[in-house]
Amino acid sequence: MSEIKISDQPAASLTLPDDVLFSVRGLKKYFPIHAGWLKKHVGNVKAIDDVSLDIRKGETFGLVGESGSGKSTVARLMLRAYTLTDGEILFRRTSGEIVDLSRLSDRDMRPLRAEMQMIFQDPYSSLNPRMTLLELVGEPMVIHGNGNQGEIRDRVAELLKVVGLRPEFINRYPHAFSGGQRQRIGIARALALNPSFIAADEAVSALDVSVAAQNINLLQDLQEQFGLTYLFITHDLGMVEHIADRIGVMYLGRLMEVAPTELLFSKPLHPYTEALMAAVPQPDPRGNRTRKRVPLKGEIGNAANPPPGCSFHPRCPYAQAKCATEVPGLRTVADGRQVRCHFAEELSLVGAVA
């Protein structure tokens, strides 16, 4: 593997706590808005604004939030599918070396891509319909020059077995498979280069319940088998509670709260987390009848022109004068939890689980 050059910072200054695989610091992504005929730059959509989080080795970190909250953008920035506006992305390589992905050129990034992969939501549009499973799953190996034709064929057959597809399917095209099976093809492709990290972006959201359950179990088995670390992005709170060890809640480009799963669901600290949990109808008619549910008013704000102060304050039932003017920072409170709310200690919020 070629040496990675870090241009303006000595390698020695990059450190990570031993158990951390990925660490994002002060991540920002602004998309410029151009208007008028001269296409003048008139403002920015702050898709991601000051996101910091650590993902520990071997854990599943869940990222939840509504559409437009920026959860997918965070994953794409971490994998450098987008260039970031500002921030630091530290990644621990399999070799133990720590690199800052934000400073790497696309060429220097290439060897690292083998170690981090992504699974997409829509198994219909993310697989090229004109490629066979051999080509689809083998493509990453061809690009990274891992093995000759025979070796790649053997490895693809093995990968298909790993994700629960029959190796005889190797010469078929994606159209011959159901949604759940296509998702498995995507998983096999992500596993092809032995990554240590996989970002799953709404990986089971498009699937029927019984198929989603099968694929979730598969992801958990693979994590155990290969020691994988997951970033699991979803809007399905039931699913994320089931699979994640820790969860980050996003709203309008900012992380509002980070907590271990059990604590988040039993005692949320951010009013948005509380509202999100209250909004999800449970498969429990008696429980739904007795649960008090005050639906959030209004809609998610505009990222091009976010509300001043706390971006959630116009919808927050606990908002006070301070919330409209001062932006709360993401602060660490008791139990190592992080929350972005001025009144986290004073509020007594209700979780989804007693």
Added chain:
Amino acid sequence: MPPERLLELDDVQVHFPLREGLVKAVNGVSYHVNKGEVLGIVGESGSGKSITARAIMRLLPKRAVAAGGSIRLRPRTGEEFELSALDRNSRAIRQVRGQHIGMVFQEPMTALSPVHTIGTQIMRTVQLHKGLNRADARARAIDLLAKVQMPRPAEMVDAYPHQLSGGMRQRAMIALAISCDPSLLIADEPTTALDVTTEAQILDLLKELQAELGMAIIFITHNFGVIADIADRVSVMYLGRIVETATVDDIFYAPKHPYTKALLRSIPRLGVDQGRRLPTIPGMVPDPFSVPPGCAFNPRCTYAVPGICDVTTPPAKQFGNQISRCHFAEKLAEEHAHV
């Protein structure tokens, strides 16, 4: 029909003759909707839940064949319509669609006209069916938008669908659907494309409107959480058949069909055994050209007995208000008696 009955489906069949074979997308579906109740229809994709709804509206795709069964509607006005006998373009069915049955779809962007304001779309409907003049129709449109809690209705009446957010578009769609005080609203996955906080708002809105206007709702979804929240009774569909119908509580706490039971077990629930393996249903939904003989669920069913389940189609067995199409429904009933 009994006096409380609004809609009755009896042995409805919808077939698609395709090159690969005959697909019985709806294979003998019978259900009824009483006045003012919410009937939830759940099932996985391909189970035929939407096609059944389209059969009611006579909005089936061109290559579909309505192969049999009867669909009868008796709206508030008291007349009785034999919908299954109406042609898709007949005057009678168009009257039913606008006036007696409203429909809300999953993707309002494709259901609303992009080149007319939402006000115009509502006005046309009420002008046609209620015979209002322009000014009255516009006032009615603003009223309706206020009723669906659209902010600034007097302004929004002149907005085009693309200027609205997903939640607001769905509200406009609902306003259009209820514009003629229908006796029945068919809502086909109306909240599936929405965020959870918006979904909660729309569900509450539908419940309020239902109570206020006294209309019945057929609510189609694959989301068991949503069904638990809104439905009074539930029908579960699998491969073109209804396998179980019961009150919402019986479906969730005392299911009498193995498919219902297995589906409910495979949903992750908040606060229940975090990190456990989800119990799954083995195999997958068979392709529609080769539906298994006997009970269509038998190859995936843990209760299946060879020689019975893979040979004869189970009859509908009645337990009070609960109907299950399973040879061993009694056995499941006993299991619940012990719990």
